[in-house]
Amino acid sequence: MTDGTADPGFVSETEEAEATEEAEAAEEATVTLRVWRGDAAGGDLVDYTLPANEGEVVLDVVHRIQATLAPDLACRWNCKAGKCGSCSSEINGKPGLMCMTRVDELPEGPITVTPMRTFPILRDLVTDVSFNYEVAKRVPAFAPLPAGPEGYRMQQVDVERGQEFRKCIECFLCQDVCHVIRDHEDNKQHYAGPRFFIRLAELEMHPLDTNDRRELVRQRMGIGLCNITKCCTEVCPEHIKITDNAIIPLKERVVDSSYDPVAWLGRKILGRHKRTAEEAAAAAPH
Amino acid sequence: MTTFDNPTVTPVAIGGTRGGPDAPTLRQDRWWVQPLVTVTALTAFVVYSAWAVFVNKDYYVGVAMHRDLISPFYSPCIAASCVPGARGTAVVAGWWHITPALIVMGGPLGFRLTCYYYRRAYYRGFWQSPPNCAVADGHRRYTGESRFPLILQNIHRYFFFIGLLFNVILTIDAVMAFRMPGAGGIGFSAGTLVLCVNAVLLWLYSLSCHAARHLCGGGVRKFSAHPIRHRVWRVLTPLNAHHMQLAWASLLFVAFADLYVRLVASGVITDPKLF
Structure with missing residues (x-):
């Protein structure tokens, strides 16, 4: 050749x-x-x-x-x-x-x-992932106002907000990787975990929901235990921005309700009631 | 001070034997690189900034060099101990005679210490809680941010507002850096560029903050009822996605800006006038 x-x-x-x-x-x-x-x-x-x-x-x-x-x-x-x-x-x-x-x-x-x-x-x-199902029972359900004559109406912008959270497939990888319960078994008593912070964030951001779960999130779901190391976000197979879009917004809402003196003063002046953990939990299935 | 006002909750099933080898981690990748880089970089910054704060000289380039450049570590210079020319419009702390940088460092330091990104970085890097994902926590007991002192992380939004105040001041410094005193008129030197980039990065870092995103509109339940807040939220949200990069860029550039001013002030380099 x-x-x-x-x-x-x-x-x-x-x-x-x-x-x-x-x-x-x-x-x-x-x-x-x-x-x-x-x-x-x-x-x-x-x-x-x-x-x-x-x-x-x-x-x-x-x-x-x-x-x-x-x-x-x-x-x-x-x-x-x-x-x-x-x-x-x-x-x-x-x-x-x-x-x-x-x-x-x-x-x-x-x-x-x-x-x-x-x-x-x-x-x-x-x-045995039944821990997650037990926690799920403690999450107060969606509590909308009674429907009007036209039923429930929502703007598209409000519908879109919660869509990311609804992608969750409940693989519980975020719960698995979360060191709060992975390395400290005793925290399972009072910590919901990333999967349920997604659920709670979705409910708290729902325009038709009437429950105020902030005290519940603080006292019984243990949002303060999360130190936002973002491992839940890293392992999520659905690429849900768990920390940025659910946990931190929940933490900030808890700051509004419990740690911000200006917000506290505003509630006092305006006479707004903050729902207690017991009141919020009354809507939980379990 | 505790998060758990009422710890009596419906019990969940805990305990049971866990599967898998009883090892701190089974990860085979170089998981330790990330916390090591974080610790190295943050330590280097802390060491440099501590030196820069306590050295208390060469932080201002004044009329003698036909420039008006001040190190971001020393601005606003409001103490009696400030060098002439570096002083702000008012000497607020006339009784302060040690390094003026100590007065101003509290605000930016508090903002960064309570920042959601830096919390992640130092909890992983320094506190080993956890060192990386699926690597065992370095502590036997863990209460997170539910007790004192870490419960104080919740005041981040107040440091955000303090940070904004510093951004305004450092933006004024950047504008003043266009002045070429002595030579007359307005000019643009490398020092001007450095202070401008520094101010821009600090604004971007502050506006990408999670607290800002919440306060501007993230906290509302119904976007459709708050169209302006929703619009602001939509602008800040993509910025928030780059909070980590902006945190590092602004941190390193603040140190660089201080170093640049210091080198010019001490005569090691001259600040070239670009136009």
């Missing part, structure tokens, strides 16, 4: 050798998942090595482990599309959804998959 034109049928020995090497490498490529296996009695990390498949997410590999190596591996999952919030776990120590974490985006070497640390273990990768 001295004239520089390529012969489509010609493959040099070097290219052939490279192609063979690549094919062999692809054949030999493996992925190792280091999965925590155990229950409340104890457990350990167990390595599972399988052939690597292109484009897989961690949940795919977990399913292949279930299908081939460990049929008794417990794992919670549902939609495999990042919308049900079931497959929350910790991948290489970082809270995330297994179905949204691509294997080829993780560093070389074994991938550690462990259950969410903040909640009690049931088995393997499955945790």
Whole structure:
């Protein structure tokens, strides 16, 4: 081939050798998942090595482990599309959804998959997240005024405000990563956590809602325990700006109601009533 | 002083054995870099600013050099100990004879100490609570900002207003830096540029503040009933998204502005007139 034109049928020995090497490498490529296996009695990390498949997410590999190596591996999952919030776990120590974490985006070497640390273990990768459901019962429900003759009417600008918060898929990764309860179990008694601060912010910003939950948020939901380190925002798979758009606005509303002397004076002069935590909580389902 | 006036709440299920290895963290990335950079940068700023405050000289470039440049650390210079020319229109603290910078540093320092971004930075970096996400908290007991002294973080909005006052003063300083006393007239030197950029960054940092966003309109329940406040909120919200970057940029530039004025005042460099 001295004239520089390529012969489509010609493959040099070097290219052939490279192609063979690549094919062999692809054949030999493996992925190792280091999965925590155990229950409340104890457990350990167990390595599972399988052939690597292109484009897989961690949940795919977990399913292949279930299908081939460990049929008794417990794992919670549902939609495999990042919308049900079931497959929350910790991948290489970082809270995330297994179905949204691509294997080829993780560093070389074994991938550690462990259950969410903040909640009690049931088995393997499955945790008991009922703490969150208990907290949910303590959040006072939407309390609108009676509907007018035309029903309820809202301006688009008011509708849009709460849409971000409604994206929450309740994966509880924000609750898992929040060090207030992750590292201090005793705080679970009086701390709602980021997921419920989103809910409370949504209600407090709702134009039709009549409840005033600020004292409740301060006294019983523990907004003061949050030190705004923004980990909840970092792990949210829906990219909700939890800290900037929900927690800090809630904190500022609590400042209005409890720590701002000018606001206090204004309430006294105008005779405005601040609803107590008990009054606000009366609308809670539990 | 506690947040929990009434700690009797509906009990939630707590306890139970947690799964996973009992290790401070399983993270494999370099999670320690971020808090280390924060600690290094903030410590460097504190050390430099402490030196700049207590050195009490070379903070003003006056008529002798045909300039009117004052370090942001020393403005407004309202003490009897201020060098001639640097003094503001009134000597408020005539009884103050040590470094005048100590009088003015309280406001900006309080604003930054109670700032939501800096809180995140120093809680992670210095207080290790937590050092980074999914890394164990460095403390066995934790009460957050629910008790004294950290409950005082709630006065951030008042420091915001104090910060605005300083922004006005430093903007006046930047305008005054267009004066070329002695040589006559108006001019624009590198020093003028430095003080102008400093003032702009400080305004952007202040206006991106979370308290500002709440006070201007975020605190209302119904945007449609407050169209002007909603419009202001819509302007400040994108700025608020860059609060961290503006916090760092304004912090570092304040130190740079002080250093620039100091180098000119001490004769190490001359302040070039650009036009």
